[in-house]
Amino acid sequence: MSKTTFSVTAIGIAVISLLWIGFFQPYLTSSARTLVPVPLPPIVDEPIKHVLAFENTTLIDRNNRQVILNMDSVMVFVNKLRNLPADYAPLDLIIPSVPFTFSGDEPRKYMRTQAALALEQLFAEAKNLSLDLFATSGYRSYDKQKSIFNNSANLKGEEEANKTSARPGQSEHQTGLAMDVTSSKVGYNLVESFGTTTEGIWLRENAHAFGFIIRYPKGKEYITGYSYEPWHLRYVGLEVAEYIYTHSLTLEEYFQQKHGY
Numbered sequence: 202m203s204k205t206t207f208s209v210t211a212i213g214i215a216v217i218s219l220l221w222i223g224f225f226q227p228y229l230t231s232s233a234r235t236l237v238p239v240p241l242p243p244i245v246d247e248p249i250k251h252v253l254a255f256e257n258t259t260l261i262d263r264n265n266r267q268v269i270l271n272m273d274s275v276m277v278f279v280n281k282l283r284n285l286p287a288d289y290a291p292l293d294l295i296i297p298s299v300p301f302t303f304s305g306d307e308p309r310k311y312m313r314t315q316a317a318l319a320l321e322q323l324f325a326e327a328k329n330l331s332l333d334l335f336a337t338s339g340y341r342s343y344d345k346q347k348s349i350f351n352n353s354a355n356l357k358g359e360e361e362a363n364k365t366s367a368r369p370g371q372s373e374h375q376t377g378l379a380m381d382v383t384s385s386k387v388g389y390n391l392v393e394s395f396g397t398t399t400e401g402i403w404l405r406e407n408a409h410a411f412g413f414i415i416r417y418p419k420g421k422e423y424i425t426g427y428s429y430e431p432w433h434l435r436y437v438g439l440e441v442a443e444y445i446y447t448h449s450l451t452l453e454e455y456f457q458q459k460h461g462y
């Protein structure tokens with residue numbers, strides 16, 4: 202290519218480029234204005250996590266233990282994986298007006314107010330039916346549970362002890378929502394045969410009508426991790442108690458079904 206031809210070609214390309222830009226520029230600008238903006242990634246509506254969803258009810262501490270956050274909820278969920286803080290004690294404990302197996306003002310007479318009032322109704326109905334029912338053990342502090350568990354573990358070893366006795370922080374009695382009940386027919390003891398007494402049978406079939414569940418039922422030991430305890434009543438409120446009773450669930454199964462634990 203000669204120098205002249207190169208120059209002419211270069212000028213030609215430059216002119217054509219300018220014309221091209223000049224011709225199309227207004228069109229490009231105006232058409233750009235009418236273009237729909239590049240869509241942003243769609244905002245996904247996250248389902249609102251239920252207050253009882255797992256993530257909202259525990260945190261994992263430095264020792265990799267689940268520590269319960271909603272201690273004051275009537276639906277607080279305590280078991281061998283879910284620990285109450287050692288310093289937790291409910292603030293609304295009262296003594297329910299029901300017959301006890303012992304006299305005097307002891308911590309184990311106490312329950313949280315809502316549960317205590319429900320227990321009074323349950324006992325009123327039991328009395329109407331001439332049932333021989335007594336309360337024996339309600340609220341228990343972390344420290345008290347610790348000494349009970351240690352005593353039991355010294356006698357039979359930790360693993361065996363843990364089938365019937367909760368480790369400190371893992372007892373429902375610390376929530377103030379549980380009450381152990383018994384009858385003269387079983388010597389006021391907490392024994393499995395209580396479940397076959399008129400009182401034990403009535404409780405199993407009717408406790409839900411007052412907002413209570415039999416927390417450690419027979420045949421579900423592999424789920425709850427505890428032996429059958431026909432005497433251990435746990436308050437969960439009417440609606441949940443009714444559901445758990447109707448569907449023959451444990452609290453573990455209820456949380457799995459309803460809240461995806």
Ligand SMILES: [Zn+2]
Pocket residue numbers: 374379380381432433434
């Ligand atoms: Zn109990």
